Amino acid sequence: MTHTLSVIGTGYLGAVHAACMTQMGHTVVAVDTDADKVAGLAAGRAPLFEPGLDELLAATLATGRLTFTTDVSAVADCDVHFICVGTPQRRGEYAADTRYVFAALEAIAPHLRAGSLVVGKSTVPVGTAHALTELLRELTGRRLAGAAARLAWNPEFLREGFAIKDTMSPDRLVYGVEGDAKEADIALLDEVYAVPLAAGTPRLVVDLPTAELVKVAANAFLATKISFINAMAEVCEAAGADVVHLADAIGMDDRIGRKFLGAGIGFGGGCLPKDIRAFMARAGELGADQALTFLREVDAINDRRRVRMVDMAREQCGGTLRHKRVAVLGAAFKPDSDDVRNSPALDIAAAAQQAGATVVIHDPKAIPAARLARPTLTYAEAVEDALTGADVVLHLTEWSDYRDLDPARLTALVASPSIIDGRNSLDPAVWRAAGWVYRALGRPHA
């Protein structure tokens, strides 16, 4: 059975969720406070680069079942409301800023019909869902007496770059439900997710705090895995070992797994860094801060890799970056995305510039976003322009475009054929054969 759903917040998560829910057959009203974003989406323009999203938007808008609006009263006909607003890191603090989530609930509350279900998807500190349940009861209890609106938590695990596939066929669905009507909530969510469930997606039913924790725990684990291999890279640099061989060897143990063992300049983006910090902050509030002290190390290892990259650039430039030209390949925090939130690439580029270098950055998709975030950096539309006259080339985001480069063709452009692979994803043999000095993190002799 299909439903009429609302999606509140149409950023990375919300825009993809709204389009995918429409694709699954539902009728979707997507609401955002950002009028430009809404106008763009209504015209079929995704506010971000996500493979396949433009096509999916066009197809789903054409069905007539997907609308975008800034008018929150449009949610009145919906049975299910997905909260997809942002939960950024608070300025100057580790904790998450949950005010948009509370504001979104307050905004829709007057329009909720009896028995409707509000479903949180944003990543929130554990305990938030209970607070929201209270608020929802306060806001709608009297008006909807007897059939009050209810709240469930259904954390989202999509990865930017794979967002559509991850939404259409997720690894698992997690329903956090509580209260007398929880069987009805489960049944309703099963109808909403009928398509992935029919394809065999595992579904877990848990309580609200467990649902909230699943999301932050998953991200904490992934951050830990990345920092683990980067810590091994630090040891490899000191011991003269090779972190790529090491990752291959330990990754064959399926209790470990090779995925997310790519040593390099570490994680960034709008999720991992803020989520582990918010998790530490919340544990502190709960008096369980020692449980997550290790995440402080995970964060510190991650930051140190950025510093190390700048140090290596300096070494390659003969001890100083002053008056040197540095070409930076990549601005997005990861390939197949134009997201530059907390991007290691831009951080390193800015640090090199600070150290006196002339830095020119190329990225296949993220230059517009990067220009907004870091207006004082210099950008080039073509790889060749970025490389011209470079004393050192830094490979910082592993777009396939860069793996496909022909190093022999580039030698003539640069002042000195020297590349540092911050992602361990280029083939050292190919670059060396073309006359380049190739260096990488965690492989002092490779």
Added chain:
Amino acid sequence: MKLSVIGTGYLGATHAAAMAEIGHEVVGIDVDAAKIESLRGGTVPFHEPGLPELLAKGLAGGRLRFTTDFAAAADCVVHFVCVGTPQRKGENAADLTYVDAAVAALIEHLPVGSLVVGKSTVPVGTAERLAGLVEAAGSDLAWNPEFLREGKAVQDTLRPDRIVMGVTGERAEKLLRDVYEPIVSLGTPVIVTDLPTSELVKVSANAFLATKISFINAIAEVCEVVGADVTMVAEAIGHDARIGHRFLGAGLGFGGGCLPKDIRAFMARAEELGVDQALNFLREVDAINVRRRARTVDLAREMCGGSLAGARVGVLGAAFKPDSDDIRDSPALDVALAVQQAGAAVRVYDPYAMDNARISFPTLAYAASATAACHDADVVLHLTEWAEFREMEPSVLSEVVRGRNIVDARNALDRERWTADGWIHRSLGRRSI
């Protein structure tokens, strides 16, 4: 080929028998005469499923023999060093005296042109140092770390996930490939790398496993505060292939002769290399692990009404993990001892590890069965998840205990069944039902 295996403990005895099984002529050498006597007689001096059969087969076939005489290595081409590398007393670093002594004794009899292969887990840099000695004696050195798990040692040796060869030249690689040919031909991946990388592969694999266990136990600590359920968190995050379900069992944490000592030795070595900050997180991994033991004692105390003084406590499990009689750094015995120190009368039962436990912890009381251990108990602690305990009918214990209280420190019992039989069931990282 003719091989020697120096050191015939858990690793060496298994390796020697497995090498004979795949067709080599093997001599196992150890300084411990009693151990050699026992192996010669076909008795494995520890519990390891499948190993007695393999040993018997090797001895009967005449391809496997044991001696305390290093001269027996003189006609072997490849020599595996499998001696212990325990934690130094009062320090985090690994004690390399056994490795050094074994290599020194071996060199006395080493035919020129042979290959010495280190299998013991050692701090990075050890192989390069030993290579100097071995090369001076006219032979080569390689490092070939071992990843076997106790309880699955035979299978892990005959069908490993991968074979890592740390070598300095092609000759060593060729010889090692010849040794492992029957295993490689089954499709086992081979990774050929340098000496320091091969040493690091082993310690970093163990460091990762320890980190994964402590990760989920840290989440358990948070779950205990907010009333969430760590087993559901583990189940949900494990569906992500980048994470995986394995080693996400929240509970009493890791122990044994490897993980704890290996991560400590790794930290110590990083410090010597001047990169101690790289491994600061392992200090937390260790601390989380130790805190879970304290938490289990606290739960026992709570279930006894706030004090363990004068309480009777039945302990199920002594080995550091099921299907093993290894009690080195066993969380179970650590908890049993702490509970006893807090004034309780403790009785321990384990299907296989009691003899070892008695020797190391003579002050604890032991019982011949689970029911005997739990007789009149105020609380039962489930500390090693042997199948015998997982499959036990709660009613069997209901009849003998004084109070139906159980702490499942391994999250391995079916709590619905125990609760249905009138037990109060508590575990780590989950609210009680």
